[in-house]
Amino acid sequence: MGLLSLGIGSHADARGVAREVGERDLVHLGDLKAPLVRARLYRARHRLGLRPSGRPAEAERPKRYNVVDRLGGQPDMDAFERKPFYTPTEFARIASMSNDRVMDLIHAGTLHAVRISQRIYRIPLAAVLSTLYPERVRKPRFTLSRDPEREWRRFAEEAAAERLPRRYRKGA
């Protein structure tokens, strides 16, 4: 009984298995039940440094990566016109990548964009710069106000100056 008769995969799988585990093992596998065949395959692939998909581990595409790494170098900061918002097509041109790739980055949340309708996005300048030049992104730096007490009071003073409608005012 062969692998295909066990219903564990396609002809391509069977040929792959033959290469991976060797003919003698394959003959032996033919006598086993399907779940055991799969377990033997998994172990054999692991032993050979192959992913469960059969591809070498190093050939797997990393799930998270830096956009700049994929560019093969950063575009010159002065090489593109500065403007408040960019279309995905403009960003694709600046970053030398395809429009589809840009949309993938937007949908994955890697590239910040403002959605203005169902299919229209705009990318702010700040998002373009922080994506293409991550080393220029500043680290969070919070400071103290000169007079924290005064700042605290100012919140209430400004709120009072707003003059909420009478029925909402305190004590009304």
Next chain:
Amino acid sequence: MRPLTARLTGHGFQQRRIGLWQRLERVGEVTRATDDESAHGRRLHLEVALPGWGLAAEATLVFIERYVRRGDGWELTGYKYDYHREPRPSGRKAHHWHDGIVHAHCVDSRWPGAASHFRDVPVDLLEAAGDFEALHLRGDIDCSGLFPLA
């Protein structure tokens, strides 16, 4: 109606302010970031210039949050999230929570005048930032569709 009153631990507060900075740096240029702790509580103040980064400011976003200490954490007790079209006064939109009232302000950029109060729902800082960003991109501030706080 009370807005999101999630109580943050000291660590949670640090995480939040770092997260806010990182998110707002993708919206524009953060020009002010202060975190004051006083006897009354804690006050977070962030200002963002749009678009910033060498271009003249078209708008300014101002985010202020007030927290008070509750147990071993910090509880949000008020906020003011403002969008100002520059140069002022040329339009404004704001989400506020103070004096126990959640409300909005809107000043139409075509007829700038005194700010009016409108009904609003509780919003998070980042939700407000998203709203302001979309508003900025649309152009004129249009106050139609808002209900007055009567």
